[in-house]
Amino acid sequence: MGFTSPRTSPEYIFTAGILVNNFKEDKLEVSVLKKIETYVLEWLKLAQEQDLCVHFPIFLGIVKTLSHAGFYLSCRKLIEEFKRSSFSNLRGLLDVEVLLCRCLLEIHEVDQLPLNLKNSGILFKTAYTGIASEYDDLINMKLMQLEFFINMCDQDKSIVKFDEVKSMIASRTEYNLSIESRDISLQRRLTIFATISRFSLLASRLSMILAQVSESLRNSKLSIKLLCSVLRKIDSLSGFDNMKTEATHLLLKGYELAFTASKRLGLSKDAIHFVDEFTKLNSSLCRSPIKSLNNFIGANYLMYANKKSDALRQFEMGRSDTWHSKFLNLIELVTCISVNFDLMSAECLESKRKDVISLLFARQDSNDSSQFVVPASQISGILLDVESLVIKIFGKGFSEDQQDSTNIFEMLTKAVLSVQLKLSEVEDSSAICNVIQMLDSSIEYLPNTGQIDFNTFRESALSISVINHCKDVLMRCGEGKYLRYLEIGTMHEINTLLNRFGFLLSFFGSPQQDDLKELLKTSFLIKDLAYSLPYDNQKALMTTQIFSAAAPLLPECGNAQNGKSIQDLKEKFYEDLLQLLPVSWTVVTLDICQVSGDLIISRLWAEADYPIVFKVPFDRREENKRNFNEYLRELKSIIADSNLSTKSTVTSAIKTKEDRKMWWKMRFELDSRLGALLQQIERSTIGGLVGVFGNFDTKVEECRIFEMELNKIWNAALGHTQETVQLDKTIVGLFYFALLYGQSGMSGFDLLADLTVYTAEQLQLHTRLKSGFVKDNDWIISHVSRLCVTRPYHNDTDHLILIPSHTCSYVPWESMTCLRGRSVSRMPSVSHLFESLARHKDQMKVYKDGSENLLYVVNPGSDLIKTQNRFKPVFDGLLGANGVAGEPPSEEWLTANLYRSNLYVYLGHGGGEQYLRSSALFNSKSKTEEQLPTTLLMGCSSSAYQEHGRLQPSSNIFNWLVCGAPAVMTNLWDITDKDIDIFSLSFYSSSGESPQATLKTQRL
Secondary structure (H helix, E strand, O other): OOOOOOOOHHHHHHHHHHHHHHOOOOOOOHHHHHHHHHHHHHHHHHOOHHHHHHHHHHHHHHHHHHHHHOOHHHHHHHHHHHOOOOOOOHHHHHHHHHHHHHHHHHOOOOOOHHHHHHHHHHHHHHHOOOOOOHHHHHHHHHHHHHHHHHHOOOHHHHHHHHHHHHHHHHOOHHHOOOOOOOOOOHHHHHHHHHHHHHHHHHHHHHHHHOOOHHHHHHHHHHHHHHHHHHHHHHOOOOOOHHHHHHHHHHHHHHHHHHHHHHHHHOOHHHHHHHHHHHHHHHOOOOOOHHHHHHHHHHHHHHHHOOOHHHHHHHHHHHHOOOOOOHHHHHHHHHHHHHHOHHHOOHHHHHHHHHHHHHHHOOOOOOOOOOOOOOOHHHOHHHHHHHHHHHHHHHOOOOOOOOOOOOOHHHHHHHHHHHHHHHHHHHHHOOOOHHHHHHHHOOOEEEOOOOOOOOHHHHHHHHHHHHHHHHHHHHHHOOOHHHHOOOOHHHHHHHHHHHHHHHHHHHHHOOOOHHHHHHHHHHHHHHHHHHHHHHHHHHHHHHHOOOOOOOOOOOOOOOOOOOOOOHHHHHHHHHHHHHHHOOOOEEEEEEEEOOOOOOEEEEEEEOOOOOOEEEEEOOOOOOOOOOOHHHHHHHHHHHHHHHHHHOOHHHHOOOOOHHHHHHHHHHHHHHHHHHHHHHHHHHHHHHHHHHHHHOOOOOOOHHHHHHHHHHHHHHHHHHOOOOOOOOOOHHHHHHHHHHHHHHHOOOOHHHHHHHHHHHHHHHHHHHOOOOOOOOOOHHHHHHHHOOOOOOOOOOOOOOEEEEEEOOOOOOOOHHHOHHHOOOOEEEOOOHHHHHHHHHHHOOOOEOOOOOOOEEEEEEOOOOOOHHHHHHHHHHHHOOOOEEEEEOOOOOHHHHHHHHOOEEEEEEEOOOOOOOOOOHHHHHHHHOOOOOOOOEEEEOOOOOOOOEEEOOEEEEOHHHHHHHOOOOOEEOOOOOOOHHHHHHHHHHHHHHOOOEOOEOOOOOEO
């Protein structure tokens, strides 16, 4: 649209206003922005005081629109020039001063802002007339002061200002949103909603600074709730455009904060919901730098959740508009790396990395008001996330020389990234590369009581010094002032690195045993915290309500204080281990090392003072080795094919006898593939180490005699010229269980052979014994196999608790031959196990004879008639049974009855989540002290894991455990209805259930 050049004061401001208004439909080019600035400045030169007053609303609309679009420097320039004019209306001056403060807050202009905040205060006092609506202005001025202190990361002043604002709001009845008042106009009511929502957002930011992440999420949710209410109210009203725009921008910030908090809390489904809402809302904005920035932010958040196609779409939308901004160029480049990371060559990645570094340290032209500028801290978290990806693959980062962050979350992340870089440099150095190869090709365990004589590696002293320094840096992360700031992902990284340093230092013979044990205890506890925090955080959100019905709808924020340290938690952890864990139980965790790809197995038992940690090269006994990721791909392929074969579209096509034969052939082939895969991990990786799943009690007389006899055999094998050796009790236990396993009819010779070779290598490596010292291995195996072991391999009192990492959760470890017939359970963490044992120690019963209720839901989809016919008579014959069959239960009925029941049985499709949403389950739990009952979810894939990229995986079982179910039986993948029915009937029969009698008491 063309314009004749303006000549008069009104023409200048009107033309500028029209150009800005057109921006709502079309992109505001830099040339147009400069025209707007020129016209406004000419207006200011030519306008008389009366003209300024008449046209002030147009000017205010222009600068507000520029501010909402992200042109903060341009807005600042125009306002500062306006303040030099003869305009004297106090209310108008206050409006532009407040807007200027908001612009300065957005760009974190900390030097100028205190003076402008002071000027705003003076103007407010001068213009104050005492009308009620001016109290809203006062609150918003206080909120700007609070935001300034938060931007400065001044915790003490922020807390004081927060308390002041909250007290001011709570003192006014009109700010109590739980009270309806007809005396307040709609506009004022909506203004109050918006004010409290802004306060809640700032409270969310402050809570995050204080590491009160659950509180931060609650506050951001409160803000989101209020802002959505505002937008719904004004959606169809005219005259509220400015409020709608401001509410929309606040809501976008609310979704950002909620995503970050959910990610840090490990609440993946919440995080995904908030990023979806964020991108959807951002799509409603006019084309602007803010919208482009949000596109890039959304793309990175979506990549976190592994939603690649959506992330690419957001990335392309963000780069479709080019803006004059170094900052946007930086985040576009970082986002490009994030969304294309898997496709980038090493050369391309290195080029992009150098470009990022160049932009990070490029100077910004502070005199160019057309630039889009926001503080780098706004994307620093994204920058660190992408940098961590680059370091893992490339061994180099972005910002080695950047200044320390005032954000402790980011400071700790940077510390871990720095340690990763140093580890990469050390392991790639020529001084110890041969040692690394030896380490990565051998089985190792910690703490190893042997010492390695590395006289040939004296040049590695510097590397050992670097490793010790890095280890100390990570150990400090467990201090009380830092531990609460660690994100769950960072905890996993620290656990991986500490284990790696432990194996490296042990391999070099460097650490003292006590130091090594402390490292193991710290590493294990940090890992267990990472496993348990998502559950603990969800419970914290359930049990603490955002507000009560009688209180004003206001945010909460605690005081700054140090939390417990790892040392504090360790003392409680091992006290619980001794007091709560039955002596016949063993806890085994399974994980994959992200550095070496090894299987990491940790073992605990009731009287353990520290965990035993094994590092086992994956597929170690195969010539054509494959890594765990390849193994996992094959397993997921089998599960996908199995799930497909049970779909109704496949089974309904079986019409003939030949069709049935072909279907069963396919099923048997899948079963064979899965069996071969499990056999591979058992034979080629675990091998003779089956004893890691057992509990070798050295206080038992048989075990003491076995240890003595085994040492005699090995010393005899060494010959008279060798020094006497005493096998570590960990090795003795492995031989004991390998022998037990062999006597139970399994391939005992193969297990003992594998263990003998491993022990011989350990003796050569960790002592001064020379190679070739051992007699024929067959001689050792023969003599060991004659040792007396009388206890059964399957003991009724023994119980194994498996705690697989998210990566290892897909593997059906329980179905390995060495674990079949044994009592095995899974738990999400040792801490969760302790909590469950403490709560149910005296009442661990599935069902009491008629005195408590059994709740059942059978065939709620009305399409499993045979299942209903098999099981409804069974349940009808039980005293106290209550349920529905052949129809869907209402959510209200389920939540009302679940907490009154002692056992819940679900026989339908999936895990029943289609009839009971997680939100309803959590909401009902927050209103009762009761726990969910023992639960049997006997549907296809009732506990299948859903991966969410770098967010925590989720599973339906999470909801039941969070709400206190002592035990949950589920299926990892799909099986046929008939198979589930057969298995379920077998289970009920073994539990003592029959149609004629009540279910007898059965201990879990």
